[in-house]
Amino acid sequence: GRGAAPRVRAEGSRSCGGVLRDPPGKIFNSDGPQKDCxxxxxxxxxxxxxxxxxxxxxxxxxEYVELLDGPPGSEIIGKICGGISLVFRSSSNIATIKYLRTSGQRASPFHIYYYADPEAFLLLQHEYLDIVLNAIQQDLLVNLF
Structure with a gap:
């Protein structure tokens, strides 16, 4: 039920960027002066x-968010500034998120959830996507595995 779902740790709420190793979690970008995270x-x-x-x-x-399939310097999968909910699965055990903005633009707040997904698991199963999208709407993560 709803009571069993843990609240998400807000990683990066005080710092801009970093290496995160403890999924599931939530990246949070505040509306502060940070420029490139x-x-x-x-x-x-x-x-x-x-x-x-x-x-x-x-x-x-x-301002926009870049998704990279791997460590910094890897292929850019996409640049996002708005739109619908998205789910991205990396091809390896590393993914990178970059936030970039021009100097005159104040940073806008946003958050992104991250999970670890076993190699044998098919992300495109509808039940899994429903769980993820439901977690976004409820602003909490269920322990999927």
Missing amino acids: VWTIKVKPHFHVVLAIPPLNLSCGK
């Missing part, structure tokens, strides 16, 4: 990083 999420070998991204409300053209 890089969060690298590392999970155990033979697991993948799953990012659940609620709709962002950033000032497109002035």
